Amino acid sequence: MTKEIAKPAATEPKDVKMGESSTAAAAKKDVKDPKKKDDDDELSEEDQKLKDELEMLVVRLQESNTSLHKPALESLRTLIRTSTSSMTSVPKPLKFLRPHYYELQAVYEKWPKSENKLFLADIISVLAMSYDDGKRDCLKYRFLGASEPVGSWGHEYVRHLASELIVEYNARAETGDASEATPKDVTPQTPTSDLIKLALEIVPFCLKHNAEADACDLLLELESLHKLPEFVDKDTFGRVCLYIVSMVPYVAPPDDLAILKTARSIYRAQGEWTRSILISLRINDLELVKEDYESCEDPLTKKQLAFICARQQVFFETGDETITEILNNTKLSENFMALARDLDVVEAKTPEDIYKTHLENSRHGSSAANVDSARQNLASTFVNAFVNIGFGSDKLMMNSEDASNSWIYKNKDLGMMSAAASLGAILLWDVEVGLTEIDKFLYSTDDNIKAGALLAIGLVSSGVRHESDPALGLLTEHVNSTTSVHRVAAIVGLGIAYAGSAREEVQELLLPLISDTGLTMELSSLAALALGMVYVGTCNGDIASTILQTLMERDDETLKSSWGRFMGVGLGLLFLGKQDASEATLETLKVIENPLAKLVGVIVDVLSYIGTGNVLKIQSMLHLCNDHLDKEKEDDSFQAFAVLGIALIAMGEEVGAEMALRTFNHLMHYGEPVIRRSVPLALGVLCASNPLVNVLDILSKYSHDHDTDVALNAVFAMGLVGAGTNNARLAQMLRQLAVYYYKNPNVLFVVRVSQGLVHMGKGTVTLNPFHSNKTLLSPVAVSGLITVLTAFTDAKTFIVDKAQAHYLLYFLVPSAYPRFLMTLDENLKNLAVTVRVGQAVDTVGQAGRPKTITGFQTHSTPVLLAYSERAELATEEYISVGTTLEGFVILKKNPEWMEEDSKDAAK
Numbered sequence: 001m002t003k004e005i006a007k008p009a010a011t012e013p014k015d016v017k018m019g020e021s022s023t024a025a026a027a028k029k030d031v032k033d034p035k036k037k038d039d040d041d042e043l044s045e046e047d048q049k050l051k052d053e054l055e056m057l058v059v060r061l062q063e064s065n066t067s068l069h070k071p072a073l074e075s076l077r078t079l080i081r082t083s084t085s086s087m088t089s090v091p092k093p094l095k096f097l098r099p100h101y102y103e104l105q106a107v108y109e110k111w112p113k114s115e116n117k118l119f120l121a122d123i124i125s126v127l128a129m130s131y132d133d134g135k136r137d138c139l140k141y142r143f144l145g146a147s148e149p150v151g152s153w154g155h156e157y158v159r160h161l162a163s164e165l166i167v168e169y170n171a172r173a174e175t176g177d178a179s180e181a182t183p184k185d186v187t188p189q190t191p192t193s194d195l196i197k198l199a200l201e202i203v204p205f206c207l208k209h210n211a212e213a214d215a216c217d218l219l220l221e222l223e224s225l226h227k228l229p230e231f232v233d234k235d236t237f238g239r240v241c242l243y244i245v246s247m248v249p250y251v252a253p254p255d256d257l258a259i260l261k262t263a264r265s266i267y268r269a270q271g272e273w274t275r276s277i278l279i280s281l282r283i284n285d286l287e288l289v290k291e292d293y294e295s296c297e298d299p300l301t302k303k304q305l306a307f308i309c310a311r312q313q314v315f316f317e318t319g320d321e322t323i324t325e326i327l328n329n330t331k332l333s334e335n336f337m338a339l340a341r342d343l344d345v346v347e348a349k350t351p352e353d354i355y356k357t358h359l360e361n362s363r364h365g366s367s368a369a370n371v372d373s374a375r376q377n378l379a380s381t382f383v384n385a386f387v388n389i390g391f392g393s394d395k396l397m398m399n400s401e402d403a404s405n406s407w408i409y410k411n412k413d414l415g416m417m418s419a420a421a422s423l424g425a426i427l428l429w430d431v432e433v434g435l436t437e438i439d440k441f442l443y444s445t446d447d448n449i450k451a452g453a454l455l456a457i458g459l460v461s462s463g464v465r466h467e468s469d470p471a472l473g474l475l476t477e478h479v480n481s482t483t484s485v486h487r488v489a490a491i492v493g494l495g496i497a498y499a500g501s502a503r504e505e506v507q508e509l510l511l512p513l514i515s516d517t518g519l520t521m522e523l524s525s526l527a528a529l530a531l532g533m534v535y536v537g538t539c540n541g542d543i544a545s546t547i548l549q550t551l552m553e554r555d556d557e558t559l560k561s562s563w564g565r566f567m568g569v570g571l572g573l574l575f576l577g578k579q580d581a582s583e584a585t586l587e588t589l590k591v592i593e594n595p596l597a598k599l600v601g602v603i604v605d606v607l608s609y610i611g612t613g614n615v616l617k618i619q620s621m622l623h624l625c626n627d628h629l630d631k632e633k634e635d636d637s638f639q640a641f642a643v644l645g646i647a648l649i650a651m652g653e654e655v656g657a658e659m660a661l662r663t664f665n666h667l668m669h670y671g672e673p674v675i676r677r678s679v680p681l682a683l684g685v686l687c688a689s690n691p692l693v694n695v696l697d698i699l700s701k702y703s704h705d706h707d708t709d710v711a712l713n714a715v716f717a718m719g720l721v722g723a724g725t726n727n728a729r730l731a732q733m734l735r736q737l738a739v740y741y742y743k744n745p746n747v748l749f750v751v752r753v754s755q756g757l758v759h760m761g762k763g764t765v766t767l768n769p770f771h772s773n774k775t776l777l778s779p780v781a782v783s784g785l786i787t788v789l790t791a792f793t794d795a796k797t798f799i800v801d802k803a804q805a806h807y808l809l810y811f812l813v814p815s816a817y818p819r820f821l822m823t824l825d826e827n828l829k830n831l832a833v834t835v836r837v838g839q840a841v842d843t844v845g846q847a848g849r850p851k852t853i854t855g856f857q858t859h860s861t862p863v864l865l866a867y868s869e870r871a872e873l874a875t876e877e878y879i880s881v882g883t884t885l886e887g888f889v890i891l892k893k894n895p896e897w898m899e900e901d902s903k904d905a906a907k
Helices: 002-006 022-042 045-062 066-082 092-110 115-130 137-144 155-175 193-208 212-221 225-231 237-250 255-269 273-283 286-295 299-311 321-327 332-343 351-355 373-387 414-426 431-442 447-460 470-479 484-497 504-515 521-534 541-553 564-574 579-591 595-608 615-626 638-650 654-670 673-686 693-702 708-721 728-740 745-758 779-792 806-815 895-906
Strands: 820-824 834-840 853-860 869-873 878-880 887-893
Touching: 045 066, 045 092, 066 092, 066 115, 092 115, 115 137, 115 155, 137 155, 137 193, 155 193, 155 212, 193 212, 193 225, 212 225, 212 237, 225 237, 225 255, 237 255, 255 273, 255 286, 273 286, 273 299, 286 299, 299 321, 299 887, 332 820, 351 373, 351 745, 373 414, 373 745, 373 806, 414 431, 414 447, 414 484, 414 806, 431 447, 431 470, 447 470, 447 484, 447 806, 470 484, 470 504, 484 504, 484 521, 484 806, 504 521, 504 541, 521 541, 521 564, 521 779, 541 564, 541 579, 541 595, 564 595, 564 779, 579 595, 595 615, 595 638, 615 638, 615 654, 638 654, 638 673, 638 779, 654 673, 654 693, 673 693, 673 708, 673 779, 693 708, 693 728, 708 728, 708 745, 708 779, 728 745, 779 806, 820 834, 853 869, 869 878
Parallel strands: 820 887
Antiparallel strands: 834 853, 834 869, 878 887
8 A cells, every 4th residue: 555655657757768758767667676676675674664754754745634744744854854874875864755756746736835835845955955857956946945044954955055056047147037946936036136045045054164165156156255244254254265365366357356355345344454455455456555554543553564565565655654664665674684694694795606616517617707708797797786685795896995996897888887787786775875885986987887877776776765766866867868878777777766656757757758759769668668667557548658659650660679579568567467457558559560569469468467377368378379470571579478478477376387387398399489489488487486396407408408599598597496595406507507508608698697596685585576475466576577588588689699788687676575584573673483484385275274384394583485485473472463474574462471471470
């Protein structure tokens, strides 16, 4: 009797497929029956009892006596909710009820509207989890049910419901109306309001049960992430924000901006001002940065916010003298020297200390220096400048008692300019002492030395602001000098000194130089580049339109000059990181019929999406690399920037960076010469100051390439990858290359410069533009790197051979910054505490409270941090005001520690 009722004729067998006859299905069922019988035989006594009980309850629901329905439903609910099974199998009540799924649906249709009918809908909704036929019944019956708390059926039910919600939302988005998963009697106000309402019931459950990622994913898919802040509390905000911010590189614009703004509003609601301002800086909106600063009421936290802004070179008026001093980076030099004393690296190094020619185990080693003494002296000038950068003393330039016998005169022509300018790098950040030292060269009768002094003024002011604006005062008069070299030095000096400041005075000075077609392409392009650096990322319309106008007005012959690419860099820097804001400019460039316009278009496109990891842009750059052009008929130099573009867009996003490394391998095999020459440069910028072993091996291989230009760029890239790391393996490789290329003065020059870069700042500085746990990209640092890479896309014209623009190497100076962690007390004085420094671990979406570093060592501050390292406090006596232990961090006494101390004293 029981079995006949349990299997009514209306029931569809689960195995019936579309278009399959019922006879065939029955035959198939008969084949399976013996096996099923075996399964029944294998059931334990307890399971058999549960199965019989469930079948009896299904029978009761089909009986006409309505008084039996409510107790049967109650029993079903209890059995389903209390069932426990292993994580990998379906709960037994759901498994045993599967054959009765269609029966229960039929029962539901038969019952009149009542409380029991709603109750049954809830149970069918749960059963639909294990009977997924693509109809989204779980969601359908949830809407038809009594709407008990969504979490009462357990986590797996919530997860299943969320996945159906997303599918249903997408289906409605495509068709514009509700699909069959939505019951006809459910009438939402908007096509998706009912779905969002249900999602907002699921989100609190997920957040409460450590499933933050599920909650964020659900709201993101339903385009309702802006509702997230109202559900987040002090216990969940950290994990939620970490997760959604880590999504940003994988989301298409404008959703990426929406996610960042959501994270910012959560941080603001929780009073996490240091984290909020990092997001505002990432959005690159000065108004949001000011809003965060002004909303914060704690004076100590305000100082920490100022340190974060100073690292990004963002300045705003505050009216507070201490804060202004921090924003101006006034004490940077003083603190850097304190670090040098602590690490015992104050003593100046000579180029020979770096070259270590006695280790160049070859009979050529000692004679190499005499191959071309002026060229080697020029190399030593740069090495000396980079190694002693910011230390305020050296043994070549400043220790010379007799000016006539000084190092400057061991160089010739523009080499003297670079030598005088090296003072600016050595005295970096120390404006007052620097100007005194540089001043004596301003009165030189030699134009090159005077030009070097002008450039030095710009370099020494890089990254710091001074109330008296010495750079503007001293360089303004030389911008329109009759001596070309003075004009060049003054323009470049202003660009470096005021990078990122958007100073109107600089725009008024340099804008006429761009549009003056009577000037050489060199001067106009450098003026465009300088303004691009000063107004980096501002989308300044006046400068952009002036550069575009110039590209239209200049004759084709002038635009063939290699200097034109710097005009493109200047235009691109205006739109740095602004994504689609550059579209109008790109459309204008397409109209200009000149090969340079295409190159400029690639540069602008790349810089607009720098560091975003945008896959579509990377693909478009690869398409450009795909063209095999006839070099005699067409200009292929744009392909060099397409290759650099792949690295610049992918940098800062680890998956993209790894894929870029593989891409470069293919480009080296199949690319045209112009592409092969750019690949080492792209590798260099992708891993700046981050000497990965596999990248060093690749570059070492390329440094012996049969194409000298590839080898030369690979050698420079080795210097860039190891910049400021003192990497012993890399230093050894470069010493071997110095021997290998002892007869090639061009490559040898670059080998020497790279040796200087590896030991930059005696191993205390970094050129990597990312900071604050790799979340922020410094626009000024990256613009300096791009300029130097641009010079190396045509190294013979700008850097080596008879080139007269080697001063472009000094554009690395704005990118240099100490890679330290310096802890300060509440009075901003150095405070030595113990910290653990180890390899950073990605903790996004991990359960519990995972460790953020691994393989750590304990040090006392100040300490140096490599690109892949992170620090955390090793003492509970202090707590950090900032969330990121990097750069300057203010510490305050831990109140709990002070209580324990007082208790101990009382005992």
